[in-house]
Amino acid sequence: MKAIVVEHRGDLGSLREFPQPSFASHEILVRVTAAGVNPMDWKVRDRGDRALPFVLGQDFAGVVSAAGDRVSKFRVGERVFGIARNHGAYAEYTVVPEDDHVQPVAKIPDDVGDADAAALPTAGLTALAAMNALAIAKGTTLLVLGATGGVGSFAVQMARDRGAFVIGTARDSNEILAHDLGVEEFVAYNRDNVNEKVGAAHPDGIDALLDLVDDAPGMNQVAELVRDGGRAASTIGSADVDWFAQRNIVAVNLAMPRTPESSQTGLRNLVELIEQGRLRVLISSERPLADGANALAESKAGTIDGKLVLTVR
Ligand SMILES: NC(=O)c1ccc[n+]([C@@H]2O[C@H](COP(=O)([O-])OP(=O)(O)OC[C@H]3O[C@@H](n4cnc5c(N)ncnc54)[C@H](OP(=O)(O)O)[C@@H]3O)[C@@H](O)[C@H]2O)c1
The missing domain is CATH 3.40.50.720 (NAD(P)-binding Rossmann-like Domain)
Incomplete structure (x- = not known):
């Protein structure tokens, strides 16, 4: 798959071929459609304590592509969004556990778009x-x-x-x-x-x-x-x-x-606020995945209003 990968210390991240992650029985494989950009993404990169190589990003929206045999909350084909801390989000595929407070995931309602959903989690x-x-x-x-x-x-x-x-x-x-x-x-x-x-x-x-x-x-x-x-x-x-x-x-x-808000319930609360017209997502721009490193440079410069989103496909 294509992903924005950090290969060595000091590498800002660039578009490369990377092995598609495998998933365990309690995890889902997600085909990513959009990835939200957060200051955390360049902070993780610059801190330099992650095992190399790794895929940048964490906030994603996408479609369940496959599910482990113990997964009961999600089905193949469902639209989902959440936080993928282990496998990253600036990629064509990611993997998250179906029920985890540190990497929460939830369904995207029909009337919420992929870019908005990807901008929401963190x-x-x-x-x-x-x-x-x-x-x-x-x-x-x-x-x-x-x-x-x-x-x-x-x-x-x-x-x-x-x-x-x-x-x-x-x-x-x-x-x-x-x-x-x-x-x-x-x-x-x-x-x-x-x-x-x-x-x-x-x-x-x-x-x-x-x-x-x-x-x-x-x-x-x-x-x-x-x-x-x-x-x-x-x-x-x-x-x-x-x-x-x-x-x-x-x-x-x-x-x-x-925090207790880092949960499937917390994510559901966010999309409910959107559906009820009580919250809107301010997206400064949407960029192709290949622009990942440039997006992080902008985030680091502090010049983004609201959220920047990478469109994966
Ligand atoms: N602890 C956690 O779990 C957690 C979770 C999320 C975020 N964070 C951290 O929280 C911080 C904010 O996150 P974010 O996603 O909101 O970042 P962001 O999107 O980059 O927004 C930061 C905003 O701060 C403004 N700003 C810069 N200097 C300022 C100043 N001196 N006074 C007032 N405003 C100023 C900028 O607005 P202007 O364009 O107007 O300058 C910019 O829009 C980041 O450091 C992030 O890593 C931590």
């Missing part, structure tokens, strides 16, 4: 986990740092859907996009001082902070905006939980694969 489940970890509900004031990226574009919509008031940051050229997604108060991180602007508008502090971009010192600085008794979450391990606890703020470092 960013959508992370946004869903953040909503629950931050107890986002009607009336919550939430600040999302990185509001127009993959996770942010879903988190803003989910928070609005739950009745929260959403403040969002992005670069100034993304202001209209941020408002389109549901940001009510926009702050351009490259133009405004986030602390000054949000602090002036919310002198009693905000209820919740979702930080998708800052390192630990940066997150501590913006934490000044969170009220006593508030909540904070980082997706990049920047929350110094003890430091926050001393300020009576419950902070969490979200590791999506270890």
Whole structure:
């Protein structure tokens, strides 16, 4: 099969022939139709601790091509989407277990397209986990740092859907996009001082902070905006939980694969939100599989709005 393969340390990944993965009795073989691009994909590549060679990517949409003899939840020909951490997603075929929290898979409803489904798993489940970890509900004031990226574009919509008031940051050229997604108060991180602007508008502090971009010192600085008794979450391990606890703020470092949302139920929740018109997928562009390495360069440069998707066939 064709796949974007990393063969040696420092290899950025390129289109090569690669053996089609074999599947065990509890696994399904999926013919991939689309693969979603995530920062995790280049982070895994650049970390350099995976056994070589390996196929890049993890989020996929496709069609069940074969199923192990103990598989009961999926049939050949069904459209499915999910996260393939072991066998990768930038490939014509991948393999996932039928029931696994770290590599969840679910059916795609007829009215959801392949590109949308491929864009959903990692960013959508992370946004869903953040909503629950931050107890986002009607009336919550939430600040999302990185509001127009993959996770942010879903988190803003989910928070609005739950009745929260959403403040969002992005670069100034993304202001209209941020408002389109549901940001009510926009702050351009490259133009405004986030602390000054949000602090002036919310002198009693905000209820919740979702930080998708800052390192630990940066997150501590913006934490000044969170009220006593508030909540904070980082997706990049920047929350110094003890430091926050001393300020009576419950902070969490979200590791999506270890959250309850990383499951078949979590994936079903995401497509239900789409079907009900309560969530839409912002796709910046769709590219052929052969463009995999270029797509990762764009993701690493931080220039993608919403999600980028590779079309496999
Ligand atoms: N722990 C987990 O389980 C988990 C799960 C998913 C993601 N993550 C991590 O979470 C992070 C976000 O993921 P993602 O998929 O949303 O990434 P993404 O699609 O690359 O989006 C990041 C966004 O951040 C914005 N940005 C960059 N610098 C900023 C700043 N100083 N202030 C505000 N916004 C800024 C960019 O928007 P502009 O274009 O406006 O600059 C970009 O759209 C990544 O590091 C990812 O690896 C972790």
